Amino acid sequence: MPRRLVLRGVALLYLFVILLAPLAMVFYRTFQHGLEPVWQTLSDPFTVHAFEITLIAAAIAVPLNTLFGVLCALAIVRRRFRGKGLLNAFIDLPLAVSPVVVGLALYLLYGRTGWFGPWLGAHGIQVLFALPAIVLATIFVSVPFVAREVIPTLRELGNEQEQAAATLGATRWQRFWRITLPSIRWAVIYGVILTTARCLGEFGAVAVVSGRIEGQTETATIRVDDLVQNFQTSGAYAISVVLAGIAIVVLALMMLIKPKEAV
């Protein structure tokens, strides 16, 4: 059927032009002079440090948001309370609002003239243009993912099993560990993967609050921008390939988990 082939052609061409060809190009540009220069640019101390900052921020943000996401999902699905609809909408906000706006909000809160600024300054705590602000920005933008994955699973699950366990004398804690958590396990893992990807890739919010000091408050993504602006594109390509590699691993993990979720 020719119509089918035309549609297939249109879809695949679009994906190729916009997604695959550019990505392939970055890999080609990175490795066109072999592995040696890539390794050299990646072992640049500032670049290594930028990756460290990114990893630290992710290592703090991911567990926190996992815990928060599971608790929020439980509250939204299982409890009735005032302002539930508001909480539900609020969780999604970081998905809809510009990361720059998030950065600005943090900047206004912790900056020198901000609400907490004077107090923090008086106690010698540096938040803005330092690691804490980077961590806060990363946490903010990656809030929704775990809750968004867990909420539909919890809804579908229902609570009959938990009620049965309760009639048999299981405590609330036992019910959570033995019944709820194992059933939402894959949704949580899926959410964690998405959260991690978002944390590692955050740019807009961190760009506002980090101060972008080379070797101190640069994350990997900021470093890419910085290197391109300074015409050191080979370094930017090398970092990008590492980040793209992580993204591809993330995709592979998602593919492995999805079928299990359906069973």
Place this chain on the structure above:
Amino acid sequence: MVLPLAALLWEAKKSGKEGFWQAISNPDAVAALKLTFGAAFVVVLINAVLGTVTAWVLVRDDFRGKSLVNSVIDLPFALPTIVAGLTLLALYGPNSVVGIHLAFTRAAIVLALCFVTLPFVIRTVQPVLIELDVEMEEAARSLGAGQFTVFRKIVLPNILPGILSGSVLALARALGEIGSLILVAGATVHTTVASIYVFQLIQDGDSAGAAAVAMVLLAAAFVILLFVGALRFYVTRFERA
């Protein structure tokens, strides 16, 4: 989350109504906002059409490597936006191998936004298409409906809520995008989008002006979330009854 947003509201209110309007109606701000909304709508239209086509191909068509194509769709979600920008710059920027040089043009903005919002419509339409009963279409065809009529009368009404919610989410994303644009579009006179404009104001120390423009973006995000919520409510109206 609440505190930073409250601080943002506070800063926007501090300069009063007058200051707010001044910051918003400043020619640079107007140009940035116009460009942002214009580009976002163009991109959403492109992805609504091509996203629906892609979703249809992924559900109804069958070819080798389909599952691989299916998993590649999520790449823009997993890939850092700055890397997305760099990949586009590598192919469509200066010394491009295909001879297309779009860097720092408005076409580059559309291209980058198409990249980052690609999965939304596909991922909302796909599940609906999978659930959709082929028998309905066969029945219509057996009664003499042409392909176009079948699509318009049966397929489209069913997938329309999916297309809409995906498009609106894509719109939200496109309005706030910065990472992928900063490298390919930059901050030239006619390619500064709202996010980059806010970013510049912050760097210049004009946090009141930045807060005012940010409020516009935040309000747009709220409206979009409300719309998505209402749409979800409408779609599940039979289940709830």
